[in-house]
Amino acid sequence: MARASTTSDAFNAVAEPRRREILSFLAGAERPVGEIVDALGLEQPSVSKHLRVLRDVGLVRVRCQGRQKLYRTNAEAIRPLHEWAATFERYWQHQLNRVKERAEAMVRLGAKDLNSKNANEKEK
Amino acid sequence: MARASTTSDAFNAVAEPRRREILSFLAGAERPVGEIVDALGLEQPSVSKHLRVLRDVGLVRVRCQGRQKLYRTNAEAIRPLHEWAATFERYWQHQLNRVKERAEAMVRLGAKDLNSKNANEKEK
DNA sequence: TTGACATATGCCGATATGGGAATGTAATGT
DNA sequence: ACATTACATTCCCATATCGGCATATGTCAA
Numbered sequence: 001m002a003r004a005s006t007t008s009d010a011f012n013a014v015a016e017p018r019r020r021e022i023l024s025f026l027a028g029a030e031r032p033v034g035e036i037v038d039a040l041g042l043e044q045p046s047v048s049k050h051l052r053v054l055r056d057v058g059l060v061r062v063r064c065q066g067r068q069k070l071y072r073t074n075a076e077a078i079r080p081l082h083e084w085a086a087t088f089e090r091y092w093q094h095q096l097n098r099v100k101e102r103a104e105a106m107v108r109l110g111a112k113d114l115n116s117k118n119a120n121e122k123e124k
Numbered sequence: 125m126a127r128a129s130t131t132s133d134a135f136n137a138v139a140e141p142r143r144r145e146i147l148s149f150l151a152g153a154e155r156p157v158g159e160i161v162d163a164l165g166l167e168q169p170s171v172s173k174h175l176r177v178l179r180d181v182g183l184v185r186v187r188c189q190g191r192q193k194l195y196r197t198n199a200e201a202i203r204p205l206h207e208w209a210a211t212f213e214r215y216w217q218h219q220l221n222r223v224k225e226r227a228e229a230m231v232r233l234g235a236k237d238l239n240s241k242n243a244n245e246k247e248k
Numbered sequence: 249t250t251g252a253c254a255t256a257t258g259c260c261g262a263t264a265t266g267g268g269a270a271t272g273t274a275a276t277g278t
Numbered sequence: 279a280c281a282t283t284a285c286a287t288t289c290c291c292a293t294a295t296c297g298g299c300a301t302a303t304g305t306c307a308a
Binding site: 002 | 253254255256257264265266267
């Protein structure tokens with residue numbers, strides 16, 4: 001199997017930086033495709049393709065007005081992402097507390113060998 | 125150019141559903157790889173590969189203990205995602221307000237032809 | 249109708265993927 | 279030393295991508 005389609009869900013659609021830019025640009029107001037092209041400095045076909053992906057997962061909505069199509073981001077579709085990330089909020093707060101406690105401990109103990117704690121960590 | 129590498133940033137890493145499951149599983153406590161394999165019902169090499177991606181973008185940390193490696197999710201690395209999504213919070217609140225207002229208007233007006241408003245919308 | 253404008257789509261090539269199977273490597277037990 | 283355990287890496291393959299370029303579709307204007 002290959003990587004999941006970009007249109008499989010909001011997570012995949014949003015993985016592409018340009019699509020995130022488009023979403024930000026279209027967050028406040030409706031815009032025709034041409035304005036996105038100018039604003040982000042992308043090729044028109046490229047923008048159309050990105051919009052297609054965003055539309056398929058419900059991240060943007062379109063409205064036709066004469067020969068142009070007005071896009072706007074559907075913020076509601078970003079909520080699941082926000083909520084998934086929020087799931088981890090308590091954990092990063094824990095980590096911050098631990099950092100804080102370590103800092104305080106260092107002050108109290110005069111910064112004596114706190115390294116021994118994680119001496120066996122190995123990173124990338 | 126092809127799609128950006130999954131290790132290019134947290135957004136890409138998190139696009140894969142299994143990786144999200146792994147992050148959730150490793151959020152509360154350190155776990156050896158074997159437990160992830162059992163808990164999520166994936167093949168061991170598959171888990172190792174996902175962990176590699178997550179490690180490369182800093183979403184998990186490892187610690188060696190004897191012959192096993194203990195992984196835990198680094199919640200801090202999820203914050204950027206959370207904050208990016210939070211950027212749109214005010215907009216989905218706007219939308220909710222509009223829905224609410226429409227609902228109230230319907231009650232007041234006795235639900236007379238509110239369809240004419242968006243008659244020219246065209247969706248997927 | 250003809251032409252200009254605004255978007256969308258199709259085809260191409262280069263690349264990265266994720267699963268499966270096999271193999272590599274490091275630490276432990278006997 | 280050897281077998282076992284716990285992970286990581288490699289190879290192969292089918293697939294989906296994104297960008298560039300050309301082209302199709304659809305709308306308005308003269």
